[in-house]
Structures are given as C-alpha cells and as structure tokens.
C-alpha cells in the first residue's frame with residue numbers, strides 16, 4: 276500500500292483539511308451538517324467534528340487521569356491486567372497473536388463496570404470512575420447527535436433509529452485508552468521497553484514472538500490495520516501523529532492530530548445497518564519519528580448484545596441505498612458479530628461471515 280502525499284488526497288470540492296479529511300462543523304444548520312456527514316460516511320467512513328459540545332474540562336480531566344495511570348511503574352499497571360479483553364494490556368492485542376507497540380486500558384463503558392475496574396486502575400478509584408463516566412457520557416451524547424444527523428441525512432422516518440441502539444441501557448459500548456512510545460528517543464524507548472517487555476516466562480505464556488511489525492525502516496506499527504466492529508467510534512488524541520486511514524482506492528492517508536476536536540469512524544455494524552451504503556474505514560497507527568508519546572482515547576459505540584443489526588426497511592428503497600435493494604447481509608445480532616470478531620485476527624474482515632449467499 277502507498278502512503279498518499281497531500282496532492283493525491285484532494286478529491287472534489289468538499290470542505291476538507293489540508294490532508295483531505297472531511298470536517299463537519301456541528302454548529303452549522305442541521306440540514307447542511309446531516310448531508311455532509313452522510314457524504315463523509317459514504318466517501319471515507321471517517322470525518323472530523325468541530326464545535327462538538329464536549330466540555331474541555333471533561334477531556335482535560337480524563338487525559339490527566341490517563342497520563343497518571345501510564346506513568347506508573349509497570350508492576351502497578353499490571354494490577355489492572357492482563358486484558359481479557361478488558362483491563363490493562365501491553366503489546367498484545369486480542370487473543371489471536373496480534374501485537375502492537377503500545378500499552379492500553381480497555382474498559383466496559385457502563386457505570387457499574389467502570390466503578391469496579393477503577394479499583395485496579397487508580398489509588399483514588401472514585402475520582403477515576405467519576406472522571407471516566409463524565410467523559411463516556413459526553414462522547415456518547417456526541418455519538419447520539421451524530422447518529423441522529425445521519426438518520427436525518429438518510430431521511431429515515433424514525434430519526435432515533437440508530438441512536439436508540441447505543442443509548443439502550445444494555446448497550447455494550449467500550450472505552451479504550453492507548454499509549455504509544457515515541458520512536459526516536461533512545462533513552463525513553465529503552466525505559467519503555469524495560470518497563471513494558473514481559474519477562475521470558477511471561478513471553479512464553481503469552482506466546483510472544485518478537486520483533487514487532489514494521490512499515491519501512493523509520494516507522495513501527497503501533498496498532499495494526501483493522502476496522503472497528505461497532506457502530507461508531509469517537510476518537511480524541513493528544514497532538515502526536517500516527518493515525519492513518521485507508522481511502523476507498525487503497526491509499527493510506529495520514530490524519531493530522533487535533534487535540535481539540537474529535538474524529539469519527541464508521542464501524543462494521545454501521546456498514547451492515549446501511550446495507551453497505553457506508554463502509555467501515557480501515558485504519559492503523561504508525562509510530563513515525565516522533566519524540567513524543569501518542570495517547571488516544573476511543574469510545575466504541577455498540578448496541579446491546581441481543582440487538583439485531585439489519586438495514587431498516589425504511590432505508591431499503593433505491594433512492595437511499597445506493598447500490599441495490601437486496602440485503603447484502605443476513606440479519607445478525609451484535610453478540611453474534613462480536614463472537615466472530617474475537618475469533619479472528621485484527622486485520623480480518625468479519626462481515627463476510629454474514630453475507631447473503633445470493634451476493
């Protein structure tokens with residue numbers, strides 16, 4: 276795959292940043308932003324939102340708690356692990372041998388689990404769980420607003436058809452904080468590896484096979500290419516680069532970081548809900564010549580485990596579903612998709628398992 280240069284990235288006359296990422300200002304008129312969001316979901320499965328309404332204070336507090344956690348000695352961080360899949364993880368992603376150059380915490384996004392898990396994460400668990408809850412609620416509201424705008428843009432009768440899925444009290448959403456080491460600061464890197472590398476005994480137990488994957492000589496894979504399985508992902512990072520998205524024509528597009536704004540990813544479930552009109556965006560994180568640590572926070576908005584993921588009949592008419600009227604996927608529940616997701620590798624494509632045979 277080729278890393279695109281800025282010139283190859285500009286398409287049409289869409290409102291974009293210098294690097295071609297569609298940007299939607301949520302303070303604009305609803306009809307305009309809903310149309311732009313639908314277009315961005317079709318063209319990229321990815322966009323940036325400005326004037327998102329999430330208070331800076333909520334973001335700053337979450338960032339402070341996360342920085343505090345990752346700066347602890349590894350022995351303390353391990354009390355919150357290993358990630359199975361929730362908890363503290365280091366270099367291992369999922370259960371099937373995927374590796375990345377990062378450490379992370381993966382949390383269930385509901386208040387009860389957050390409060391339980393906080394006890395292993397922080398010396399002041401009630402503050403951590405309160406701060407994480409505030410953050411999760413704020414980004415969940417943002418995700419609901421975006422899903423309502425999508426419904427508006429697709430002209431569905433029920434404007435809450437998608438947002439209801441993730442606001443359900445049984446929703447299975449999760450929250451992840453990733454922490455990537457810098458690539459080029461030798462001392463820092465040494466300290467990072469010293470702190471993070473599992474012992475030889477643990478390496479054997481975890482079936483670790485170094486070295487970590489690379490792309491070219493001056494970069495290392497932080498988080499390998501994949502699509503997110505949920506409906507929507509809401510990402511916020513510090514000002515360190517590394518995130519890349521894959522365009523429909525196969526170019527890796529670097530996404531300039533913007534700590535003040537949020538990035539939104541279409542997930543596999545949204546692809547199925549729109550009968551393939553939207554496609555989930557492949558993305559990855561590549562550590563490149565940076566002296567700084569990247570830290571990103573992702574809210575993965577998912578429905579309840581028993582919720583059916585199927586394209587609503589209202590949007591199955593030809594004017595809205597772009598390709599054809601027939602269902603690409605047979606109906607499945609989020610729980611069924613999740614089971615497939617965890618049986619596969621990071622880069623695998625999961626929706627193929629639910630394709631209708633006539634396709």
Ligand SMILES: C=C1C[C@]23C[C@@]1(O)CC[C@H]2[C@@]12CC[C@H](O)[C@@](C)(C(=O)O1)[C@H]2[C@@H]3C(=O)O
Pocket residue numbers: 360368369370371373381449451501502503504505575616617618619620621
């Ligand atoms: C290798 C894996 C990790 C993952 C579950 C999987 O089997 C395949 C998808 C991975 C992913 C990517 C997006 C999110 O970060 C995540 C939490 C998810 O829902 O799917 C991770 C899973 C994980 O790290 O547990």
Ligand SMILES: O=C(O)CCC(=O)C(=O)O
Pocket residue numbers: 451453498503510512518558559560571573
């Ligand atoms: O850390 C990032 O910037 C993105 C990570 C990601 O894609 C994920 O955790 O699913």
Ligand SMILES: [Fe+2]
Pocket residue numbers: 501502503558
């Ligand atoms: Fe992702």
